[in-house]
Amino acid sequence: MNRRDWMKMVAVGMPVAAAYRRHGEAEAANALLIVTDDPHAVIPLAIAAAGMNAAQAVHSLRPIEPSRQDLTIVRGGRVIDPASEPQGPLAELARRLRDDRTPGTFLVSLEARRPPAKQGVVFESGGKVVETIRAGRSYRSITIPGATGDTVFSLQDGVLRVVSSSCRHQLCRRSGGVRSGRIVCAPNRLVASLRGPAPGLHAITG
Amino acid sequence: MTRASFLPFVLTVAAGCSDAGNSGTHQFTRFSMGTVVDYTVAAPSAHEARAVVDSAHREMERISHLLWEDDSLSVIHRLNESQAGLDVADEVARFLRRARSLVEESGGAFDPTIKPVLDLYAFDEDEPRPPTQDALARSLESVGYAGLTVHDDGRVSKETAATAVAVGGFAKGYAVDRAVAVLAGAGIRSAIVNAGGDMFCLGTAGGEPWRVGVRDPDEAEEILLVLNVADAAVATSGDYQQFFEYDGVRYHHILDPRDGQPARGVRSATVVTTTAERADALATALFVLGADEGLEWLDGIPDAEGLVVDLDGSLRFTEGMRTYVASGIRATPSGG
Secondary structure (H helix, E strand, O other), X not given: OOHHHHXXXXXXXXXXXXXXXXXXXXXXXOEXXXXXXXXXXXXXXXXXXXXXXHHHEEEEEEEEEEEOOEEEEEEOOEEEOHHHOOOOHHHHHHHHHHHOOOOEEEEEEEEEOOOXXXXXXXXXXXXXXXXXXXXXXXXXXXXXXXXXXXEEEEEEOOEEEEEEEOOOOOHHHHOOOEOOOEEEEOOOOEEEEEOOOOOOOOEEEO | OOOOOOOOOOOOOOOOOOOOOOOEEEEEEEEEXXXXXXXXXXXXOHHHHHHHHHHHHHHHHHHHHHHOOOXXXXXXXXXXXXXXXXXOOHHHHHHHHHHHHHHHHOOOOOOHHHHHHHHHHOOOOOOOOOOOHHHHHHHHOOOXXXXXXXXXXXXXXXXXXXXXXXXXXXXXXXXXXXXXXXXXXXXXXXXXXXXXXXXXEEOXXXXXXXXXXXXXXXXXXXXXXXXXXXXXXXXXXXXXXXXXXXXXXXXXXXXXXXXOOEOOOEEEEEEEEOXXXXXXXXXXXXXXXXXXXXXXXXXXXXXXXXXXXXXXXOEXXXXXXXXXXXXXXXXXXXXX
């Protein structure tokens, strides 16, 4: 961040700038910088206000000396006062923080990870990769043999679905089409995974 | 309970087979108990990782053959089919006693003896339909863990021939815990064993907590929020996991043992606690009890935290659950 942007940050968000400078937070081209006393309550609100995908949001958290609560936007390397977008949710969050007299004791930097690139499809049967499909193409039917028989997939406009399966309960077919993640047919020991950089998760529950 | 740290991290996860020959985190997909089991293991090489995962999965399969009621040779299946009960191994007796403790701890909201009612809904059949009121009432007479007695000599007796237990999820959790124990015994300090969404996160991901996404009940591909988890188990019960629609009404598989109907209070319930076995049972109970009663009940359990997705899509959670939330939307504490 150059000196000119520093001066802008000082002008629009003195406590954030002061905390940022004092604690040497890493630079980011696109981030929210927040001084707060309750990061675990504010972080989800900031993510929602910024319209970030929860799975792609990454934050860093650092204790700081008590400072006035505040929120500053860094966008494309430029410092922006959220109050300059008076109707926006970030402006509303910034106002709430600034109105709160409780000193902030944490500096939060919140960024969105890069979105995933185009994805291909990997088909595994019995633990072995049996077919891979390149990204960006459509297929009316992809037949994959499994433990109880064949499962037929289709890949149309980036949506993968099971057209028919030899399994008894057809849960794989009934689960519908997916644009990310995978489709599993447990009786056939089949996993069809849409490849691509993951959204920063190690596991999914539910 | 181990408290998760809040340092940031970025670690991508690739589906499918692991890298060959490299130190780092390796992933393997297996199947057991009718579900997919994902192993994520930090090991010096893919070869070593595969070897320990094979050992861990053999243990999981052993548990499956012992406890999974859909395995016709399992002890639980034979118990369910028996007229008056049977002798069981000490491991099975202990398992059933732990189930009883959780039935008592949840005030009956978690009760595996719901199986006769569950069978009426025929979720696995081609044309499932809800039971009639008469059939439901008759079947409910067999529900209640008091109808199952685990004696000190290893004999399990049933009050009626119809008494039966649905311990699939609970057994899945136990199998996950046993698989993790095998990994830990082999020197693995960092791993996730995830059986269909019931998981244990062993250690951390290179010093940072494991990031576990909670699925959005309305959008199967969307993640509602992310939990930071280390040395703890996570399980979720949701009304979207197994269901059918009949006459425009959705009937899902998480039945309230008190009336045999699908519990309608929330869309999903997620619990973080010390073991996967316990997480599964507590998540089921939290779902059945609903947001107000369930979160208040769970707040009183010292080693467990939880969250629910309410019927309107909002998130509500126990006070301590906030420490696990890495990022999320619409999150509010249980009090408001």
